[in-house]
Each structure stands twice: as structure tokens, then as C-alpha cells.
Amino acid sequence: MKTRSISFQSGISLVEVLVIISVLAVLVGIASIAPIGIRQGVTDAKLRSDVATINSAVASYIAFNGKLNGAGDAGEVLSKLKTCLLYTSPSPRDRG
Numbered sequence: 001m002k003t004r005s006i007s008f009q010s011g012i013s014l015v016e017v018l019v020i021i022s023v024l025a026v027l028v029g030i031a032s033i034a035p036i037g038i039r040q041g042v043t044d045a046k047l048r049s050d051v052a053t054i055n056s057a058v059a060s061y062i063a064f065n066g067k068l069n070g071a072g073d074a075g076e077v078l079s080k081l082k083t084c085l086l087y088t089s090p091s092p093r094d095r096g
Helices: 014-065 074-088
Strands: none
Touching: 014 074
16 A cells, blocks of 8 residues: 655745736835825914914904904905015026
């Protein structure tokens, strides 16, 4: 009677290596996309905070001093500020 010997080989097969590489690729893809959304959210929150601060400062000034350069509310002040910044900001060729 012939005896069968079962031999086990230790190591990782090619399929297992490919599965590990594909899982790592998916994780790297997810990790590289996540900071973009986080950064945009932080930028939006900072912008909302800055606008609220400007509106509050303008409202306080108008409450204590009346009008600010002929503007009676924060919206008018911001539109004048935007116009002023638009015409006074240097052009790209002036920056050097």
C-alpha cells in the first residue's frame, strides 16, 4: 500500500499578494481624497466667521456713530468695500 504524504508549503500565494495590494490601493485612494473635503469645509467655516465678524463690526459702528461713509447698513458697507478693493488692488503685472 502506498502512503500519501501531504506537504504544506508556507508562504503567500500570488492571489493573496494581489488582494493585499488592491486593498492598500483602495485605502490610499480614500486617504488622499479625504483631506480635500476637510480643507474645503474649514475654508467655508472661516469665510462664514469672517463675514459674521465684519457684519457685527459694521452694525456696531453704525449703532454708535450713525452712517459709515454714507452707508446705512452692513450690506451697503460691504458693497462699497468690494468696489474699493476691486479698484485699488494691484494688477498681476504691478506685483513684480
